[in-house]
Amino acid sequence: MSELPPNVKGMNDILSPEVSRWHFVEEKARMVLESFAYREVRTPILEYTPLFVRSVGEATEVVEKQMYTFTDRDGTSVSMRPEGTAPAVRAYMAQGMWNKEPVTRWYYLGPMFRHERAQRGRLRQFHQIGAEVFGLPGPSIDAELVAMLVAMLGDFGIKPIDLEVAINTLGEPEERIAYRERLKEYFREHVAVLDEDSQRRIDTNPLRIFDSKEPATQKVAASAPLLIDSLGEPSKKHFADVQAHLKTMAVDFVIDPRLVRGLDYYTGTIFELKAKLGNLGAQNTICGGGRYDRLVESLGGPRIPALGFGMGVERVLLALTESAESFEPRLAVFVAPIGERARDWALAAAHKLRLGGIRTEIEHRDSSLKSQLKRADKLRARLAIIVGDTELDAKKVVIKDLTAGTQQDVPEADIEAAIHKALD
RNA sequence: GUGAGCGUAGCCGAACGGUUAAGGCACCUGACUGUGACUCAGGGGAAUGGGGGUUCAAAUCCCCUCGCUCACCCCA
Numbered sequence: 097m098s099e100l101p102p103n104v105k106g107m108n109d110i111l112s113p114e115v116s117r118w119h120f121v122e123e124k125a126r127m128v129l130e131s132f133a134y135r136e137v138r139t140p141i142l143e144y145t146p147l148f149v150r151s152v153g154e155a156t157e158v159v160e161k162q163m164y165t166f167t168d169r170d171g172t173s174v175s176m177r178p179e180g181t182a183p184a185v186r187a188y189m190a191q192g193m194w195n196k197e198p199v200t201r202w203y204y205l206g207p208m209f210r211h212e213r214a215q216r217g218r219l220r221q222f223h224q225i226g227a228e229v230f231g232l233p234g235p236s237i238d239a240e241l242v243a244m245l246v247a248m249l250g251d252f253g254i255k256p257i258d259l260e261v262a263i264n265t266l267g268e269p270e271e272r273i274a275y276r277e278r279l280k281e282y283f284r285e286h287v288a289v290l291d292e293d294s295q296r297r298i299d300t301n302p303l304r305i306f307d308s309k310e311p312a313t314q315k316v317a318a319s320a321p322l323l324i325d326s327l328g329e330p331s332k333k334h335f336a337d338v339q340a341h342l343k344t345m346a347v348d349f350v351i352d353p354r355l356v357r358g359l360d361y362y363t364g365t366i367f368e369l370k371a372k373l374g375n376l377g378a379q380n381t382i383c384g385g386g387r388y389d390r391l392v393e394s395l396g397g398p399r400i401p402a403l404g405f406g407m408g409v410e411r412v413l414l415a416l417t418e419s420a421e422s423f424e425p426r427l428a429v430f431v432a433p434i435g436e437r438a439r440d441w442a443l444a445a446a447h448k449l450r451l452g453g454i455r456t457e458i459e460h461r462d463s464s465l466k467s468q469l470k471r472a473d474k475l476r477a478r479l480a481i482i483v484g485d486t487e488l489d490a491k492k493v494v495i496k497d498l499t500a501g502t503q504q505d506v507p508e509a510d511i512e513a514a515i516h517k518a519l520d
Numbered sequence: 521g522u523g524a525g526c527g528u529a530g531c532c533g534a535a536c537g538g539u540u541a542a543g544g545c546a547c548c549u550g551a552c553u554g555u556g557a558c559u560c561a562g563g564g565g566a567a568u569g570g571g572g573g574u575u576c577a578a579a580u581c582c583c584c585u586c587g588c589u590c591a592c593c594c595c596a
Contacts, residue, residue, distance in 0.1 A: 102587080157594050161521080179596085208596080213521075215590060224596060293593080307594090358595060368596095377590070384596060408596030434554060467548085469556035477556095484554060498556065 106212070106220025116423035117413055121252055122205060125225045125407075128248040129203040132240075134227050137202040139183035141209075145173040151182040151391055153360025155300055162210040176209040179359065180226040181388065181404055188230055189397045203227040217379030217411045226385075228404035230392070235334045238365040238387065238403060239341030245369055245383055245405060246347055254382075254415050256348060260370045263342075264355035265335040266363055267327045269390060275326040276302055286316045306354035322353050331364070338365055361388040365403070371415045382415060383407040428519055430472035430498075431458040434465055434484035442483055445493075449515065473498060479518055481511070 103109065110118060126136075145165050152159050164176040177183050184202055193200050205225045212218055229237055242263070246256055266272055279302045287295055291310040298305070306317050324332070342349055349367075357366050366386030376382070385405025392400040429449055433442035439460075446458040457475060459468045465482065472480045482494040482503075495514055496503035506514045 162594075210595080212594065218595075222596065379595075381596065406596055411596060465554045466556075473556040480556080482555070496555075
């Protein structure tokens with residue numbers, strides 16, 4: 097056992113039947129995203145490290161201690177993407193998309209990498225479904241995005257009643273800077289009560305103190321000044337309009353003034369969707385995102401308003417109640433040849449069925465008809481084609497309906513028609 | 521990075537420190553020799569994650585190590 101080659105910690109194999117659940121989620125997500133006129137973008141796993149440092153933020157946990165960063169053979173520092181927005185923005189800029197279309201809607205789907213301590217719903221290679229919208233400054237798209245997410249999760253089978261949609265606004269960077277100063281002052285006055293992490297964050301990232309779960313810290317944070325009160329009229333109106341749009345679309349939400357994002361590029365509206373289900377453990381945030389109106393600009397492009405979300409596929413899967421087996425595709429036909437001569441014929445017959453798109457298995461081993469049918473049953477095949485010397489000589493086969501338990505002789509020429517009829 | 525729990529065949533899962541380490545699922549074979557699911561009868565498969573120690577004796581106790589899980593943290 098110990099000499100078996102292990103897999104890298106936090107990076108798992110996904111196989112049948114579990115992989116069927118992945119297919120289900122991925123297909124549903126694609127369908128919803130395409131309905132909302134998004135197009136897929138595929139970016140590389142590897143990016144130059146500065147992309148993430150400059151976008152996600154140098155002082156963030158993700159960049160500071162979770163990135164898979166290494167020196168490439170030519171000496172440059174590269175990192176495996178810890179999230180999808182920065183690469184998408186890089187691609188957007190590389191293509192000069194703002195010159196090609198005023199509004200760009202992109203989605204992606206794939207693995208992300210963060211070196212964290214693995215636990216339920218948190219892996220080192222995890223998978224995100226995400227989308228980005230570029231070019232829309234108004235609040236209606238913010239609401240549309242959130243509404244789409246609720247709809248998408250609904251398609252997965254996660255009901256709105258099991259979700260908590262939390263929204264907040266971070267305002268404009270200038271507003272936030274002013275607020276940060278007020279906040280720092282406030283927390284400095286109460287520094288003695290704060291936990292160690294929070295004390296450290298007063299200077300580095302005071303907003304994150306709101307995230308602390310220390311009771312004493314929470315108490316202090318509860319009476320801290322709120323960002324919303326420091327915002328200018330335009331920011332307040334934007335946020336109010338987002339709420340109004342959500343209400344019109346009948347999307348339930350709560351305003352969480354303490355909701356903060358861990359990535360630096362966010363501005364304005366931010367949101368998080370949490371599953372109120374037991375089996376997610378501590379990682380019950382299945383989806384999060386928001387605006388990043390200054391990111392394109394800060395990376396050297398024009399000021400393009402943008403927003404997006406990331407959804408954790410593993411967490412979605414944890415929230416699904418359907419068993420993996422129920423998503424498994426069913427075998428349509430099992431071809432059971434008896435003897436060498438029959439197999440030669442059967443192989444060609446199976447090939448024909450397969451080319452016709454019928455999910456078919458054929459027994460390649462020399463095993464008894466009994467065990468072949470046993471396997472056919474195991475594979476949940478709907479039909480079995482039995483062929484031996486008797487059938488070959490008579491130019492016919494036996495087609496057995498494994499659900500009904502009935503069987504009939506079918507002339508060679510009518511096989512395909514009979515199969516199609518039996519399968520409907 | 522911090523803390524806690526767990527680790528017995530492919531999977532689930534028993535075994536007061538003491539006979540050849542239960543059982544179930546799965547797998548294979550057979551029940552008048554070319555017919556599945558149900559049933560019945562057999563069969564193969566583990567020296568109990570690895571290493572060390574205590575003991576006449578350890579899966580059971582102690583230490584180390586590896587792995588997994590959960591929580592903190594972080595976030596999707």
